[in-house]
Amino acid sequence: MDAWVPLIKHVCMQLVALVTLRTYVVRRLILLIPTFFLISIILFALIHLAPGDPIRAMFGPRQITPEVRERLTRELGLDQPIPVQYLIWMSNVLRGDLGYSYITSAPVFDMISVRIPRTVELMFLAEIVSVVIGIVLGVISAVKHQSLADAASTLWALIGYSTPNFWIGLMAIMVLAVGLGWFPVGGMKTSGVTFPTPFHALLDHLSHATLPVFILAYGWAAYLLRLVRSSMLEVLRQDYITTARAKGLKERVVIYKHALRNALLPVVTYEGYSMGFLLGGAVVIEEVFTWLGLGHFMINAATNRDYPILMGLSIIIALMVLIANLCADIAYAIVDPRITYE
Amino acid sequence: MGDRLRLNSEKKTEEVYKPSKATQLFIVWRKLRRSKLAIVGTVIVLSVLLVALFAPLIAPYDPELWGNPFRPPSLWHPFGTDAVGRDMLSLVIYGCSISLYVGIGAVLIELLIGVTVGAIAGYFGGKIDEVLMRITDVVLSLPTIMLLILAVSMFAVRGVHVIMLLMGMLGWPFMARMVRGEFLTLKQSTFVEAARSMGASNWRIILRHIFPNVVSLIIVLVTVDIPEYIFYEATLSFLGFSDISSPSWGILLQRGYIYFPNYWWMITFPGLAVFFASMGFNLFGDSLRDALDVTTRGR
Amino acid sequence: MSESLLSINDLKTYFFTAEGAVKAGDKVNLEINKKEVLGLVGESGCGKSTVALSIMRLIRPPGKILGGEIWFEGEDLLRKSGEEMRKIRGGKISMIFQNPMSSMNPVYTVGSQIAEAIRLHQNVQKHEVEEKVVEILRKVGIPDPSKRMKDYPHEYSGGMCQRAMTAMALSCNPKLLIADEPTTNLDVTIQAQILELMKTLRKDFGASILLIGHNLGVISELCDKVAVMYGGKLVEYSDLTTIFEKAKHPYTQALLESIPRLDVETERLRIIPGTVPRLINPPPGCRFYPRCEYAKAICGKQEPQLTDIRKGHTVACFLYTSNRRTKSSDG
Numbered sequence: 024m025d026a027w028v029p030l031i032k033h034v035c036m037q038l039v040a041l042v043t044l045r046t047y048v049v050r051r052l053i054l055l056i057p058t059f060f061l062i063s064i065i066l067f068a069l070i071h072l073a074p075g076d077p078i079r080a081m082f083g084p085r086q087i088t089p090e091v092r093e094r095l096t097r098e099l100g101l102d103q104p105i106p107v108q109y110l111i112w113m114s115n116v117l118r119g120d121l122g123y124s125y126i127t128s129a130p131v132f133d134m135i136s137v138r139i140p141r142t143v144e145l146m147f148l149a150e151i152v153s154v155v156i157g158i159v160l161g162v163i164s165a166v167k168h169q170s171l172a173d174a175a176s177t178l179w180a181l182i183g184y185s186t187p188n189f190w191i192g193l194m195a196i197m198v199l200a201v202g203l204g205w206f207p208v209g210g211m212k213t214s215g216v217t218f219p220t221p222f223h224a225l226l227d228h229l230s231h232a233t234l235p236v237f238i239l240a241y242g243w244a245a246y247l248l249r250l251v252r253s254s255m256l257e258v259l260r261q262d263y264i265t266t267a268r269a270k271g272l273k274e275r276v277v278i279y280k281h282a283l284r285n286a287l288l289p290v291v292t293y294e295g296y297s298m299g300f301l302l303g304g305a306v307v308i309e310e311v312f313t314w315l316g317l318g319h320f321m322i323n324a325a326t327n328r329d330y331p332i333l334m335g336l337s338i339i340i341a342l343m344v345l346i347a348n349l350c351a352d353i354a355y356a357i358v359d360p361r362i363t364y365e
Numbered sequence: 366m367g368d369r370l371r372l373n374s375e376k377k378t379e380e381v382y383k384p385s386k387a388t389q390l391f392i393v394w395r396k397l398r399r400s401k402l403a404i405v406g407t408v409i410v411l412s413v414l415l416v417a418l419f420a421p422l423i424a425p426y427d428p429e430l431w432g433n434p435f436r437p438p439s440l441w442h443p444f445g446t447d448a449v450g451r452d453m454l455s456l457v458i459y460g461c462s463i464s465l466y467v468g469i470g471a472v473l474i475e476l477l478i479g480v481t482v483g484a485i486a487g488y489f490g491g492k493i494d495e496v497l498m499r500i501t502d503v504v505l506s507l508p509t510i511m512l513l514i515l516a517v518s519m520f521a522v523r524g525v526h527v528i529m530l531l532m533g534m535l536g537w538p539f540m541a542r543m544v545r546g547e548f549l550t551l552k553q554s555t556f557v558e559a560a561r562s563m564g565a566s567n568w569r570i571i572l573r574h575i576f577p578n579v580v581s582l583i584i585v586l587v588t589v590d591i592p593e594y595i596f597y598e599a600t601l602s603f604l605g606f607s608d609i610s611s612p613s614w615g616i617l618l619q620r621g622y623i624y625f626p627n628y629w630w631m632i633t634f635p636g637l638a639v640f641f642a643s644m645g646f647n648l649f650g651d652s653l654r655d656a657l658d659v660t661t662r663g664r
Numbered sequence: 665m666s667e668s669l670l671s672i673n674d675l676k677t678y679f680f681t682a683e684g685a686v687k688a689g690d691k692v693n694l695e696i697n698k699k700e701v702l703g704l705v706g707e708s709g710c711g712k713s714t715v716a717l718s719i720m721r722l723i724r725p726p727g728k729i730l731g732g733e734i735w736f737e738g739e740d741l742l743r744k745s746g747e748e749m750r751k752i753r754g755g756k757i758s759m760i761f762q763n764p765m766s767s768m769n770p771v772y773t774v775g776s777q778i779a780e781a782i783r784l785h786q787n788v789q790k791h792e793v794e795e796k797v798v799e800i801l802r803k804v805g806i807p808d809p810s811k812r813m814k815d816y817p818h819e820y821s822g823g824m825c826q827r828a829m830t831a832m833a834l835s836c837n838p839k840l841l842i843a844d845e846p847t848t849n850l851d852v853t854i855q856a857q858i859l860e861l862m863k864t865l866r867k868d869f870g871a872s873i874l875l876i877g878h879n880l881g882v883i884s885e886l887c888d889k890v891a892v893m894y895g896g897k898l899v900e901y902s903d904l905t906t907i908f909e910k911a912k913h914p915y916t917q918a919l920l921e922s923i924p925r926l927d928v929e930t931e932r933l934r935i936i937p938g939t940v941p942r943l944i945n946p947p948p949g950c951r952f953y954p955r956c957e958y959a960k961a962i963c964g965k966q967e968p969q970l971t972d973i974r975k976g977h978t979v980a981c982f983l984y985t986s987n988r989r990t991k992s993s994d995g
Contacts, residue, residue: 062503069515185592185643187599190618190636197626197633262766268722269761270781270832271754281769288771296506303508307600321511322604325518333515344506399682 030284051349062341063116067109070330070337112334121335126327131335135317139339141211142309142316145235146301153240153247153297158290160244161251165259165286166278176248183245188304192238192311199234206234209313235312239304243297250293254286261285288355295351298344396656403652409645416458417465424455428612438630445630447620453630456617457638463613464639467529468594472587474533479540480583486541487548488575494545501538509535510600517606525609528601532594540586547582551575581657588650592643599639614639668735669872670696670719670757670840675732677711677718680725684944688714688727690896693970696840701866701873703887703904705880705919709940711896712876716842719874720759721749737839755785758833759842763849764825768817775801775813778832785836796835803868804831805861823854827861834869842874847882859885880923884908892916895941895951898970902977912979914956950982958983 096102103111115122121131160180164173200208207213211231218224258264259282267281268274306318313319317336324332397403416423426432432450436442444453486497504512516531517523551557557575595614601607602615609616614635621632677689688711696702704712717723719734721741734741736757741749753759761767768777778797782788788796794813801809804827817825826846833841843862847855863886866873877883883890883904890907892900892915900913911917921934938955949964950956956963960982968980 058499058503061499062507065500065503066515069512070519181644181647182640185647186640187596187603187618187636189600189603190632190639193622193625193632194636197629201626262761262763263769265722266761266767266829266832267769269720269753269759271750271752271784272780273750284771285769299506299508303510306508306510306514307604310604321514325514326605328518333518337511337515340511341507344508348506 027280051352055345055349059342059345060113062345063113063338064109066334066337066341067112068105070334071105071108116335116338121338122331124324124332125329131331134320134332135335135339138315138317138320141314142302142305142318145232145239145305145309145314145316146298148232148236149239149243149301149304150297152236153242153244154294156240157244157247158251158287161248162255162278162283162286164248164252165255168256173252177252180245180248183241183248188238188242189307189311191241192235192308195234195238196311207231209311211314231312235308235314238312239301239308242304243300246300247290247293250290251286254289255282258282258286291355292351294354295348298347302340302344393656397652400652400655402648403656406645406648406650406652409641410649413461413465413642413645417462420459420462424452424458426452426455428452428455428459435624435628437628444634445628447631448624448628453617453634456612457614457634460612460614460617460635461638461642463525463609463611464595464598464615464642465591467525467532467598467609467613468591470526470529471532471536471594471598472590474530475536475540475590476583476587478533479537480544480579482537483541483544484548484579487545488552490549490552497541498545501541504535504538505542509597513597513601514604514606517601523601523606523608525613528598528607528609532597536590536594540583540590543582543586544579547579548575551578585650585654585657588646588653592646595639595642667698668695669698669700669737670694670874671733671735672715672719673733673735675715675718675734676730677714677723677727678730679727681944686943687896687946688943689718692732692893692896692898694891694898694901696872696874698839698872699866699870700889701875701887703883703890704874704876704893705878705883705890706893707878707940709943710893711943712893713844714896715893716759716844716874716876719842720753720757722753722759751785754781754833754838755836756838757840757842758836758838759844760826760829760833760846762845764829764846765817765820765822765849767829768825770817773814773816774820774828778813778828778835781832782835800831800835801828803865804828804834805857806831822850823857826850826854826858830858830861830865834865834871837869838871840872840874842876844876845878846875848877848879855882862886880919892919895946896943897951897967898980899952900979900981901970906977910977912973912977912984913952913981914958914983915952950980 101108112122119132121135123130124134160176164176167173196208200206207230209231212224212228213231216227218227259278264277264282267277272281302318305316306321308314309316309318310322317340321333321336323329324336397407428451430451432452433446434448434450436446436450438445442452442454444457446452447456482497482501486494512535513531516535517528520527552575598607598609598613599615599618602609602613603618603622605619607613607615612620617635618632618639621628621635625632672692672694675689675692675694676687679686679688690711692711692715694702694704694715704715706712714723714727717727718729719741721729721744723729729742732742736752741752744752768774775794775797778800779793782793782796786796797813798809801813806812806824806827812820817828820828830846846862847858850858859882862873862875865871866886873886875883875886887904889901889903891898892907892913894915900907900911900916907916908920911920915936918934918936922936924930924933936955941951941954947953947964949962949966950959950968953959953963963982966982968982970978970980971984972978973984
């Protein structure tokens with residue numbers, strides 16, 4: 024649309040400015056490193072300072088012979104002081120070695136990397152769905168303030184952030200999958216079936232992804248809707264909106280070109296938190312829908328108290344979240360011309 | 366004649382200009398009374414609290430009494446019965462007390478730590494603020510569920526109080542951030558400057574000037590955080606990470622999950638209870654926030 | 665005889681709140697002639713901005729224009745469709761507002777916002793638009809316009825913002841410019857500059873101006889005629905000299921007397937006791953009755969109608985009219 028051309032030009036100009044004015048980006052990147060280490064220390068402390076005997080936890084009620092205990096203690100480095108353990112672990116991590124599972128002895132890194140794309144897929148799709156629904160409904164609610172559409176959207180959003188996501192997921196499965204048969208009950212694809220073309224396989228995969236994606240998106244869309252709605256209402260009260268109308272612009276132009284552009288600014292910063300939120304949601308959703316991603320993996324590992332996996336998972340997830348936050352900060356700086364890079 | 370008329374007009378002036386005697390509390394009360402949503406929210410919150418407090422009096426059966434298993438919802442058992450025949454309705458009612466207990470307990474812990482940290486960071490600023498904020502930022506950006514699962518997996522036994530403690534320990538950064546923000550803005554406000562210029566000590570400023578303004582923020586946050594913690598307890602229990610002895614809603618959900626979807630009532634009703642309670646607190650909290658907002662002038 | 669450009673008859677604009685209807689504009693009558701500057705004066709909350717927004721049909725809910733007529737170029741603006749009104753807004757009638765710094769969209773450049781107005785109302789080629797923007801910015805006194813048009817509003821000072829807003833309003837050669845307290849939020853020195861600008865522009869563009877304000881000093885600089893409003897009603901109307909020298913309505917007189925003057929020695933400034941009335945369910949009678957020092961019994965019971973006490977001078981006050989004579993019966 025013609026109205027967004029100046030915006031696109033502005034974004035391109037800003038990107039160019041960013042590349043040439045590297046200070047802001049570099050500064051944020053540099054800040055990333057100590058934050059990462061701080062997180063890793065906290066995570067390590069969380070796991071290793073808690074009461075309990077990890078070896079006992081691994082074996083459950085079974086017998087542990089003294090030789091086995093001694094061997095494990097040496098192997099896992101449990102006889103070293105905690106800070107030394109941390110340093111050993113960290114140096115391994117930085118080299119890409121995340122240890123081995125207590126249970127299966129498989130390399131943690133491999134197990135995690137297989138599962139990352141599956142979770143990322145869920146989160147990516149959920150992100151898109153929630154942003155679209157959240158913004159569209161939020162704008163409608165604000166523009167048609169206190170109408171039926173507004174009330175319905177607000178109610179929908181209220182349900183979204185009041186209800187446990189896994190419960191909604193289970194209800195959805197009960198009604199839509201088991202009851203109506205529109206969607207498969209779980210998993211990432213139908214097993215034991217060969218598909219004639221990759222396209223069919225993709226469709227099958229998408230049909231498995233639909234319910235988890237929408238349920239995952241529901242929670243975030245609810246937050247976004249509230250935010251967009253109140254932001255739009257705030258913006259629509261501003262003087263420059265009256266000016267725009269006084270110029271004789273069509274109401275549609277006033278809303279989309281003048282109001283929305285300003286209303287979305289806080290949304291961009293808020294979107295930075297979406298990764299954390301969606302990851303949290305993914306943990307439970309993956310369990311409910313048997314989606315074999317990072318969340319599902321974490322629950323298994325936690326139930327089995329497989330500490331190397333838990334450590335590895337935490338550090339990877341923390342890294343993902345940090346990078347997402349950085350991108351959000353940069354995006355905000357691009358979008359708002361009032362921020363200077365100095 | 367001029368004098369008499371001036372007197373007249375002065376009297377008329379008083380008639381015209383009537384200063385309202387409303388105190389702040391009264392204004393808030395009026396705003397709350399007006400909003401229909403506020404009333405709904407308050408009613409729900411009150412009923413949840415009542416159910417939690419008087420569970421033994423309200424529940425139709427003893428929740429531990431075994432009976433006919435797997436009965437669907439009926440007149441005798443409006444919520445059905447579970448795998449060993451316990452009445453779901455009574456279980457949900459008792460579960461209300463447990464879940465609410467955990468939720469409120471966690472909020473109190475969060476309150477204690479969060480307000481202290483936030484106040485120190487916000488008021489004293491500088492290096493202390495920077496360091497504290499770095500830590501809270503870090504914890505805030507990571508998914509809470511993940512941290513909870515990690516923390517919980519360290520403990521052999523996860524009773525009610527362990528869960529409560531862990532949730533409060535992971536929740537305070539958000540409260541701290543909000544309180545700190547409020548302190549920062551208030552610290553720079555003109556009335557604090559005025560107080561300081563009249564020689565008020567730091568403590569006095571905090572207690573008498575800043576705190577009353579922060580209190581409304583804290584009240585809203587507390588109200589909205591209770592459903593959060595009910596949710597987290599439900600999630601943790603559902604995933605099997607808690608060992609709460611008397612069944613909370615989360616434990617009920619976990620039990621129901623095993624028999625899902627055949628005996629759907631075992632999971633549907635506890636979930637509805639969580640939804641209902643959360644919605645009530647959220648509505649109440651939102652209306653409270655609107656009512657306490659000094660900038661929107663309602664009459 | 666100057667020709668009438670805009671004629672407002674019995675305009676009624678109310679705002680419907682939970683407490684009741686706020687009668688912001690109650691049977692307002694105004695007339696602006698071609699190439700004339702009319703000042704609309706009154707305290708805050710007396711309904712001046714409501715009149716301006718009603719002309720532009722920019723009254724949003726909970727406000728509503730309930731009745732009356734606004735004649736412009738032979739047509740009643742209140743009977744026009746939304747589409748037609750949009751063509752007039754910014755084109756034939758334009759408006760500038762009280763807070764110049766917040767009246768422009770912060771995320772678009774000043775030049776693009778002016779260009780938007782030009783593209784909307786004029787049939788101009790793409791490359792000509794930029795020229796026009798530069799030209800109009802130069803006319804309002806923005807230095808180095810071709811560079812400054814690429815700046816954002818937050819990079820402009822208050823005075824420059826108002827100039828840019830004026831540029832935006834004048835870019836399509838309107839017949840009527842409504843200026844709602846354009847100098848109220850500016851420094852006194854900048855105020856003077858903006859007034860000078862408006863004087864020049866009035867000559868160059870030949871537009872009529874409706875200047876709204878509460879500062880009589882500002883009004884006296886620019887206006888040919890003055891209308892005084894109080895409590896949502898028009899109370900006095902005449903040309904500038906008459907108002908300043910021979911004001912008849914007690915409120916106008918009080919306003920004039922409360923201006924601090926250098927040439928007259930006074931001990932205390934004159935104040936008008938009391939406060940502006942609430943416009944929700946106002947009591948019967950003249951709105952100024954509670955604060956008026958000449959109040960008579962009838963003033964509290966009936967509303968005075970606007971009457972001609974001389975050619976070109978109307979007042980609504982029982983001091984000058986019996987309750988029988990009205991404007992219409994005078995012919």
